[in-house]
Amino acid sequence: MSVDLPIRRVAKPWGCDVLPPPFARDGDERIGEIWFEPPPQLPQLLVKYIFxxxxxxxxxxPSDAQTQADGLGRQGKEECWLIVDAQPGAKLGIGFDAPIDADAMRAAALDGSIEHLMSWHAVKPGDFFYIPANTVHAIGAGISLIEVQQNSDITYRLYDYGRPRELHLDKGIAVASGVPYPDRYRASVPGHGEVTLVSGPLFRLDRIEGTPSAGMAAHYGEGPFLVVPQDGEVMVRGEAVAPGSCALVAAMAELMVPAGAKALLAQAGI
Incomplete structure (x- = not known):
């Protein structure tokens, strides 16, 4: 049995007809997301590509506390993005240029001016952003990224460029934070080496190159965790896992990363 997690290809109107390597077009649908189905051993995390x-x-x-207070009985959603490809001029909208109150945010969502009040960040491969719950955000056109998130589908849309989809203004405004995006949540990942991207109570995310250091291996201990190859294959229980895949690793002893190969490691609840 393959160690790779099952893949779900998700068609979206804003998706792409041609996907960047190592992915290939499959059918006539515009693919916006590729999900790796969370395994039973690690249901808290979802890894996906977005195009x-x-x-x-x-x-x-919303946050965990807000979903529980709202009686939804599910966890909230914090997420992070690693840019893997970006066309010239591609941007992410995160937070606001200046503080905005709930009434002004609602009015801006209704008339469409909310996008002009947000802070837009030009992006390139290697840029990294952590998106806490309550952060107003939007992914712009021409971007391919890896998203690691709490495994939750709770999304409140405030503005959708006229697409015929439901908005959730009451719930969205109730949890939205109308403040600028803190610089501490963004980084530029170096081309080589080992780097910790997220180390928090909800999940941990690291980029490794080659054999993990003793300190890194100790963080992941007996697992379980996910590995997402980025450059070169890694081995899990003796089976090759290639870029464009994601695999469950039960314990660090199962993972072998050749010299020069790069991969993301993700674990819940650190």
Whole structure:
């Protein structure tokens, strides 16, 4: 049995007809997302690729505490993005240029001016952004990224560029934070070496190159965790896992990363 997690290809109106390597077009649908189905051993995390040919909706996600207070009985959603490809001029909208209150945010969502009040960040491969719950955000056109997130589908759309989809203004405005995006949540990942991208209570994310250091291996201990190859194959229980895949690793002893190969490691609840 393959160690690779099952893949779900998700068609989206804002998706792409041609996907960047190592992915290939499959059918006539515009693919916007490729999901790796969370395994039973690690249901808290979802890893996906996102591909955009148009701007995505302006949206916000609630926290764990807010979903529980709202009686949803599910976890909230925090996420992070690693840019893997970006066309010239591609941008992410995260937070606001200046503080904005709930009434002004609602009015801006209704008349479409909310996108002009947001802060837009030009992106390139290797850029990294952590998106806490309550952060108003939008992914722009021309971007391919890896998203690691809490495994939750709770999304409140505030503005959707006229697409015929439901908006969630009451719930969205109730949890949205109308403030600028803190610089501490973004980084530029170096081309080589080992780097910690997220180390928090909800999940941990690291980029490794070659054999993990003793300190890194100790963080992941007996697992379980996910490995997402980026450059070169890695081995899990003696089976090759290639870029464009994601695999469950039960313990660090199962993972072998050749010299020069790069991969992401993700674990819940650190």
């Amino acid at each position: 955009t040919s148009e701007n995505l909706s302006v949206q916000v996600h």
